[in-house]
Amino acid sequence: MPDLKNLPDAEQQIAALAEQLRPVFEKAPDTVLIGVFTGGVWIAERLSQLLPSHPPVGSVDISFYRDDFSERGLRPNVQPTTVPVDIVGKPVILVDDVLYTGRTTRAALNELFDYGRPGSVQLAVLADRGERQLPIAADFCVWPVSLQSDASLVLVRTPVDDSEGKLTWSLDDA
Amino acid sequence: MMLDPQLDADGNLIHLLSTEGLSREQLTRLLDTGASFLGVSDRDVKKVPLLRGKSVFNLFFENSTRTRTTFEIAAKRLSADVINLNMSTSSTAKGETLLDTVDNLCAMHADMFVVRHESSGAPHLIVDHLRRTGRSDIHVINAGDGRHGHPTQGLLDMYTIRHYKGGFEGLKVALIGDILHSRVARSDIHALKTLGAESIRVVGPQTLIPTDIESLGVEVHRDLDSGLKDCDVVIALRLQRERMSGALLPSATEFHDRYGLTHERLKAAKPDAIVMHPGPMNRGVEIDSAVADSPRAVILPQVTFGIAMRMAVMSVLAGG
Numbered sequence: 001m002p003d004l005k006n007l008p009d010a011e012q013q014i015a016a017l018a019e020q021l022r023p024v025f026e027k028a029p030d031t032v033l034i035g036v037f038t039g040g041v042w043i044a045e046r047l048s049q050l051l052p053s054h055p056p057v058g059s060v061d062i063s064f065y066r067d068d069f070s071e072r073g074l075r076p077n078v079q080p081t082t083v084p085v086d087i088v089g090k091p092v093i094l095v096d097d098v099l100y101t102g103r104t105t106r107a108a109l110n111e112l113f114d115y116g117r118p119g120s121v122q123l124a125v126l127a128d129r130g131e132r133q134l135p136i137a138a139d140f141c142v143w144p145v146s147l148q149s150d151a152s153l154v155l156v157r158t159p160v161d162d163s164e165g166k167l168t169w170s171l172d173d174a
Numbered sequence: 175m176m177l178d179p180q181l182d183a184d185g186n187l188i189h190l191l192s193t194e195g196l197s198r199e200q201l202t203r204l205l206d207t208g209a210s211f212l213g214v215s216d217r218d219v220k221k222v223p224l225l226r227g228k229s230v231f232n233l234f235f236e237n238s239t240r241t242r243t244t245f246e247i248a249a250k251r252l253s254a255d256v257i258n259l260n261m262s263t264s265s266t267a268k269g270e271t272l273l274d275t276v277d278n279l280c281a282m283h284a285d286m287f288v289v290r291h292e293s294s295g296a297p298h299l300i301v302d303h304l305r306r307t308g309r310s311d312i313h314v315i316n317a318g319d320g321r322h323g324h325p326t327q328g329l330l331d332m333y334t335i336r337h338y339k340g341g342f343e344g345l346k347v348a349l350i351g352d353i354l355h356s357r358v359a360r361s362d363i364h365a366l367k368t369l370g371a372e373s374i375r376v377v378g379p380q381t382l383i384p385t386d387i388e389s390l391g392v393e394v395h396r397d398l399d400s401g402l403k404d405c406d407v408v409i410a411l412r413l414q415r416e417r418m419s420g421a422l423l424p425s426a427t428e429f430h431d432r433y434g435l436t437h438e439r440l441k442a443a444k445p446d447a448i449v450m451h452p453g454p455m456n457r458g459v460e461i462d463s464a465v466a467d468s469p470r471a472v473i474l475p476q477v478t479f480g481i482a483m484r485m486a487v488m489s490v491l492a493g494g
Contacts, residue, residue: 110223116218
């Protein structure tokens with residue numbers, strides 16, 4: 001279990017993730033970053049600033065594609081999905097804050113394909129909690145971490161409305 | 175307290191029968207959800223999989239091409255299967271009762287009924303029947319019942335107003351024309367009250383205004399100029415001549431002279447007032463073509479918002 005008081009610095013992790021991704025964008029400059037709401041979008045925006053080519057950033061809200069809709073219903077204020085460029089045939093890096101069961105990634109892939117057929121999709125995450133329920137793996141990951149199943153690890157931004165706001169980890173050890 | 179027929183035991187909205195009785199929170203949640211769905215219609219693939227595998231039955235006992243079509247589009251954009259039943263040419267015409275029809279469709283594993291009926295309360299009757307027979311997992315949406323209500327039209331009108339005016343606080347809204355036959359007017363009035371509009375006026379000839387309408391908290395104006403004074407939102411209603419028996423109205427021309435919306439008459443309203451109409455319009459009767467085709471008219475955006483709002487209603491009901 002990680003030390004609750006000393007969670008890693010998310011901003012430093014994003015810089016490390018950008019270094020992992022740099023060769024991808026050098027090889028294929030038309031690669032698009034697509035963040036998964038909300039943490040993944042914040043990370044994708046930071047990555048775009050950090051990468052020399054400043055790649056375009058899109059965002060997906062997977063609420064309409066969840067596999068637990070009939071049990072949990074729809075949460076209000078679903079954010080609009082925006083795909084800023086035509087992704088058909090292009091390499092896509094899907095960005096999320098935490099990879100856990102893999103269900104969010106599954107939903108995000110389904111939604112992405114409703115916008116077109118990307119040339120390839122790779123997954124970049126800050127944290128990988130393991131415990132997958134689907135055959136999904138991260139291509140780029142900074143922080144493999146093992147947590148209790150009822151713990152909730154989320155990225156927060158302070159202040160939340162400020163795109164320059166500081167990103168930090170919050171662990172709710174239920 | 176009597177159980178609200180629209181809610182389940184946990185207070186979740188599972189049927190939509192009326193805008194009356196919905197709280198401000200419930201209305202706002204529906205409007206927010208509608209905003210989320212607006213973008214889906216702009217995509218290449220205009221579909222999301224929320225209601226995949228669900229069967230939505232459009233039960234229209236009364237003709238309405240536009241409302242039926244927008245419900246059909248909304249359900250299809252949520253990936254549901256849609257079955258349209260034109261009841262005026264089906265078993266009902268052969269003598270089957272409403273509830274027998276419902277039982278038969280339940281046996282076909284319906285998940286949702288969208289009901290349009292000439293009798294006020296028909297959708298409520300279906301909800302009661304489903305509850306009594308233990309099938310409250312089937313959702314009912316009122317798509318217009320008699321003179322009672324047309325809640326999805328009320329919601330799309332609220333969406334349109336919020337979109338153009340930013341909110342409801344301090345708003346003055348006028349509903350013009352045939353209030354008597356208008357279920358849209360009732361749905362709009364209840365929703366506007368709950369959402370906090372400052373002033374709601376109904377404007378029309380005495381014969382077309384229900385006698386006890388003040389009890390809903392509206393001002394009655396017989397004169398168009400006083401009714402329109404300083405309004406932010408003007409909603410023209412269709413003169414429902416097909417429902418008029420007897421001498422309610424001297425002539426459509428006279429109605430137009432006194433209550434028809436023209437640019438000249440609209441000078442009494444605020445300069446940035448929007449003009450709405452639930453359709454279908456009688457051009458030259460309740461509204462001049464010059465007004466209907468002007469930039470202040472938001473009649474076509476109402477139709478676009480209507481699809482998003484119907485997607486929102488179906489999703490919120492099905493999601494509990």
